Amino acid sequence: MSLSQHRLYIIKALLSHTWLSFRRAHFFSKGLAIKVVMLFAGAILIWSLYLGGLLMPALLAEVFPDKQALPAFFSLLIPILLADLLLRLFMQKLPRQDVRSYLTLPVSRSLVADLILLRSFPCIYNFYLLPLVLPFYLNVCEPGAQLWLAFAGTLMLIVINHSITIWIKSQSSPALARSVALVLIGVIAFAGASFYRAEILELSARLGTELISGNPYVFLAGSAVFATLLMLSKKALLVSFYQWTDAGQRKGSAESSRVEKWLAAVPVWGLYWELEWRLLIRNKRSSAGFRQWPLVIPAFPLLLYLLPPQGITEYVYVMIMIAGGYGFFHLQYVFSWESRFFDMLAAKNADIRIFIQSKYYFYCLLALLKLIPMLILLYFAAPRLLLPMAGMFLYVTGPVFAFLFYTGVGNSTRIDPDKKQVFNVEGSSGNLFITIIAVMFSITPLVILAYLLPMQMEYAIFAVTATTGIAFLLTHRKWIRAVSGKMEKRKYHNLSKYREK
């Protein structure tokens, strides 16, 4: 085999591995039900974006009554690109999986770096805007050159954002690079919104206009930025390889925090609370969700402030998701989080009932800690929702948590809590989707009941949700006993499933 044939074989093999790693991903080994549900969810998302694209001219006409649709859209180009970049910085990953495998084989590092860059392009963040902008362009652009230039220009801007993200993520200290980028975006967004609003909109509109008029300098400059970023990314990757393969790198120290010591000091439940806390904060998937939930505290009141509800019940389905704090998310996968060490729990002198009880109190406490500041903010943002929110807290920490615990005994899938959070289908199942849908719709009969009560709606909602919640809170020892009994019966089944790879 000649050198060029050998190189060609390696490139072909690496590309085929890229396809195989996708085709053989855990998602495809899931049951048909979850595949259908997820594909359905994806189709709805694409359809919504498509509809958004069709309706965009009308929406833009409302916001910019003195502008035509295309210039109006272009004036938002820079804010959209900044928002897209922000999303990418948090969500888009560098496809560095399996790279360690290639580095000891006779494959050049340079080729591995090229592969990573190539692999990074087919990612959802490079495509999700297309269902939105394509129908819009088809509607408002003149057929022919203008339409094609609009497509080409948009694609160029997308790949530039992609390359910026990849360059940042290729650094040997990606967290630091991301922080710097976030600060820069924050400064630009703040300065743009506060002092240079008109200038940004004008610059943005001009960029779009130059693109559709086919200004070669804009395309050349864009291509040069793209190529430079790719070269810089490759250079950074070659340095980062050492870190990815360096098992001796130490990331911080594994010391106990003060919180752990406080939790451990609590009698009876302290031992399990300490374990729960450590599970949450020392693993990627759990800690990402856990650290994000404080953002909801200001976000929900802000949403209500910006989009004030006409009635009381408009936000009940959102409130179900947030009233229980991080616990609502975590308990969907309850017991699977411990799947990697459940053997140890089962073999030790650990009382499953106390274990479940401790877990329940822990997540009630977390939800309460979030509720208090949120109620304070709601007092200013939407005072009518104060009581419904408090009632919903009782409802979610009562019957909803009870339901999640009870159905959670059936969660026999193994979860690695240290794997990534985004697009991780480990632990997901058709049953889980049904559980979540059941939880969401469980509030509907209560809302109907609230309409029938002869009192103001906020009081009625509070009355029905709080009464149901308190009933479950008062009887929690009883239903926890039922959960632990069910758990004992399924113990061997779950333990064998947890051991499966």
Next chain:
Amino acid sequence: MALIEITGLEKKYGEDFSLVVDRLSVEKGSITGIVGNNGAGKTTLLRLLLDLTEATGGEVVTDGIAVAGSDSWKSFTGSYLDEGFLIDFLTPEEYFYFTGRLCGLDAKAVEEKLRGFSRFLGGEVMGRKKYIRELSSGNRQKAGIVAAMITGPRLLILDEPFNFLDPSSQILIRRLLEEENSVRGTTIVLSSHNLAHMSGLCTRLLLLEKGRIIRDLSPPADDLSEVEAYFKLQAG
């Protein structure tokens, strides 16, 4: 004649740990074992040999090629350190064919080579229609070692090759390594905690403690009771 030359090699991890090897040569056709307690720096040394970790100072030269500046040494080096180096979404067969092809072996040649490993692989690795990630730790270890050896490398680097293997497989891999060395003249560098295997297999034994080579022995000429005594002393 030396295949590996190490000069002034240093790797620091913060203030806690540093590996320092001032000068070390590994002769062609030798079997060099690295022993030491956990954290002594065995794996770090092997990673430096494979350019998987960036040296703080010094260099590793393999067959005249500085490993940090080139990829060409990979064509004659087979290695397996841990399962993170397996391509786990491939089946073992796919993985063997891939590594074989990278070294210029076609499918027939790979199959031919695999016959020599059939006893070691047993019945649980090949033809099971399983991805590598679905194999047990022992079988993953076997797949990794075989993939490293199947290409007939001039230099073979293995980290803890006896780990996860059942007693019969440990004996088999030891025989395979001896055969590889005696028949093909392969230079082997390996680390292990298993003194019994190491003393019988290696022509040279390096004892590492806290990142420093503290003994350089040549069994059976050198009495290994000194090494045993060292570990007993460490155990207290």
